[in-house]
Amino acid sequence: MKSWFVxxxxxxxxxxxxxxxxPLATLFTILVIGVTVALPSGLYTLLDxxxxxxxxxxxxxxxxxxxxTSVDETQGKNFIGQIRHNNRIASVRFVSKKEGLHKxxxxxxxxxxxxxxxxxxxxxxxxxxxxxxxxTLEDLGAELAKHAEVERVLLDTDWAKRxxxxxxxxxxxxxxxxxxxxxxxxxxxxxxxxxxxxAQKNEIEVARLIGATDRFIRRPFLYFxxxxxxxxxxVGWALVLSGLQLIEHSVANVAAAYGAxxxxxxxxxxxxxxxxxxxxxxSWLGAFFAVxxxxxxxxxx
Amino acid sequence: MIEISELTKRYPGGHxxxxxxxxxxxxxxxxxxxxxxxxxxxxxxxxxxxxxxxxSGHVVVRGQNVGRLRRAALPYFRxxxxxxxxxxxxxxxRSVFDNVLxxxxxxxxxxxxxxxxVRAALDKVNLLSRERARPITLSGGEQQxxxxxxxxxxxxxxxLADEPTANLDDAYARDIMDTFRAFxxxxxxxxxxxxxxxxxxxxxxxxxxLAYGKxxx
Numbered sequence: 001m002k003s004w005f006v007x008x009x010x011x012x013x014x015x016x017x018x019x020x021x022x023p024l025a026t027l028f029t030i031l032v033i034g035v036t037v038a039l040p041s042g043l044y045t046l047l048d049x050x051x052x053x054x055x056x057x058x059x060x061x062x063x064x065x066x067x068x069t070s071v072d073e074t075q076g077k078n079f080i081g082q083i084r085h086n087n088r089i090a091s092v093r094f095v096s097k098k099e100g101l102h103k104x105x106x107x108x109x110x111x112x113x114x115x116x117x118x119x120x121x122x123x124x125x126x127x128x129x130x131x132x133x134x135x136t137l138e139d140l141g142a143e144l145a146k147h148a149e150v151e152r153v154l155l156d157t158d159w160a161k162r163x164x165x166x167x168x169x170x171x172x173x174x175x176x177x178x179x180x181x182x183x184x185x186x187x188x189x190x191x192x193x194x195x196x197x198x199a200q201k202n203e204i205e206v207a208r209l210i211g212a213t214d215r216f217i218r219r220p221f222l223y224f225x226x227x228x229x230x231x232x233x234x235v236g237w238a239l240v241l242s243g244l245q246l247i248e249h250s251v252a253n254v255a256a257a258y259g260a261x262x263x264x265x266x267x268x269x270x271x272x273x274x275x276x277x278x279x280x281x282x283s284w285l286g287a288f289f290a291v292x293x294x295x296x297x298x299x300x301x
Numbered sequence: 302m303i304e305i306s307e308l309t310k311r312y313p314g315g316h317x318x319x320x321x322x323x324x325x326x327x328x329x330x331x332x333x334x335x336x337x338x339x340x341x342x343x344x345x346x347x348x349x350x351x352x353x354x355x356x357s358g359h360v361v362v363r364g365q366n367v368g369r370l371r372r373a374a375l376p377y378f379r380x381x382x383x384x385x386x387x388x389x390x391x392x393x394x395r396s397v398f399d400n401v402l403x404x405x406x407x408x409x410x411x412x413x414x415x416x417x418x419v420r421a422a423l424d425k426v427n428l429l430s431r432e433r434a435r436p437i438t439l440s441g442g443e444q445q446x447x448x449x450x451x452x453x454x455x456x457x458x459x460x461l462a463d464e465p466t467a468n469l470d471d472a473y474a475r476d477i478m479d480t481f482r483a484f485x486x487x488x489x490x491x492x493x494x495x496x497x498x499x500x501x502x503x504x505x506x507x508x509x510x511l512a513y514g515k516x517x518x
Contacts, residue, residue, distance in 0.1 A: 006411040021394075206390050209352065210404040210451070211380035213373075 007216065014220030015227060018196060026228065029192045033232025036185045037279055038239040040178040041267070045240055047170045049264050061132035063141050064154040065125040071149045076123040079149045083127075088140050090128040097121045122151060134160040182282050185232070189225045189286030197221065197294040204295070218291045222284055229283025233276040241266050302328040302459065302490050303349060308358035310344050310514075318344040320514040321358070326492060328458070331485045331506030334494040340511040342494035346461045349492065350382050351375055362459070380408055383452030383489075385462035389444050391436040397423065397447055398432040404455045422454040426480055442473030449480055453489075460484065462493045466500060478504050 019026050067076050080092050100121040129140050134157040141153045204217055244264045255262035303326040310319040319341045326332050334342045347353040348360050351367045360367040370378055392400055401422055405415045423429045426446035452460055466474035485491050510517040
């Protein structure tokens with residue numbers, strides 16, 4: 001156990017020495033990793049904020065239920081009594097045929113009804129659902145359409161579907177970008193480590209001759225790669241948070257122009273730690289691959 | 302200690318560095334390998350230290366057939382051998398102390414015990430006062446002595462030295478040979494390749510002469 005600890009401590013010191021020996025090159029690599037991490041992280045944060053805007057400022061998703069023309073006002077109001085207890089319905093408002101006609105006239109369509117002998121409109125209901133998601137709206141609409149009093153159910157889920165589709169597209173883009181840039185991150189680390197191995201070829205050769213195992217030789221590079229990855233992740237998130245700070249005022253102004261208040265938020269601690277761990281692991285993998293391949297190339301036996 | 306039988310080493314391109322060489326070296330022996338440049342001295346040392354693999358034949362060191370050692374077993378095999386190179390193979394960006402400490406680190410020895418052993422090794426080669434110096438500031442003889450300290454710090458039973466006194470003046474060479482003889486007197490097996498016949502005469506031991514990859518005497 002003590003030997004294991006000593007080996008790891010030695011490897012950590014070696015990794016620290018590598019940082020000391022090439023501070024500028026290491027700094028640039030960390031910056032490049034930072035930018036690589038910042039791209040998907042920034043897009044994710046943007047999407048997260050858009051999602052929040054979507055949740056907070058969704059247009060009202062009402063269901064318009066047109067009753068049969070044979071249903072009079074009393075029957076219509078009784079029907080409200082029947083459906084009001086449905087736990088998926090937040091509220092129901094009765095719109096009489098008279099009110100409907102007034103609304104039509106107010107909308108400048110009085111010419112359409114001017115020549116008619118009587119009001120052709122049916123009584124209708126405006127139903128507000130508890131959950132405005134497209135699937136709930138469709139389910140509730142189908143359920144209401146089954147009632148004998150109902151002629152037709154009108155629901156508009158297009159906006160919700162479009163928003164959901166756009167958000168999904170955004171999420172897919174983030175995922176794709178994360179995979180591509182994750183590969184780039186591993187490749188950046190692999191290349192840096194490969195150059196370091198060549199720079200320390202003499203030291204590796206000596207270590208091998210005095211009985212160092214491949215694990216002993218490999219470990220400092222793995223530590224170096226992982227630490228570099230985590231530091232790059234921190235830089236990446238620092239860039240994202242700085243970006244948020246920069247545009248925060250403009251976003252607040254845009255929100256105010258629409259009569260709303262909105263403040264951009266960064267990622268939660270869970271997302272932050274997850275991305276740091278991912279960055280560290282990807283860099284570790286890049287380093288592992290590079291060390292394995294390069295050690296085979298400098299093999300003496 | 303070392304049993305070599307029908308050992309042949311042929312490099313890519315066809316050059317045969319060693320040809321059907323057989324030799325036995327007993328525990329605690331002091332053996333001088335001699336021969337002209339290209340006679341196969343360095344190749345033989347590399348084969349004994351498992352730095353190269355034989356083309357045919359066997360090298361058995363302390364019961365282990367070197368040619369058949371798995372790659373993963375090589376580091377553990379090499380830890381029992383002290384290697385001294387003509388070109389020293391020192392780490393010039395580390396102190397004298399750290400250079401000697403490296404074999405102990407590799408084996409997981411650390412702390413006060415490691416420091417004590419490093420200083421004891423440096424003391425044996427008269428470099429204790431230079432422990433903080435960088436190898437680049439040492440003379441050729443001192444660098445060679447540092448290489449010896451690194452080779453003996455892990456207390457190997459076998460030390461292989463490739464031209465340890467080459468390019469050194471007579472006083473330095475004697476100094477180094479005195480150090481080797483002191484190790485040999487406490488039971489360390491020493492195989493030293495050299496061109497220096499005067500030195501061999503002075504220090505006795507067994508002389509093994511190679512010529513064109515073959516054993517002459």
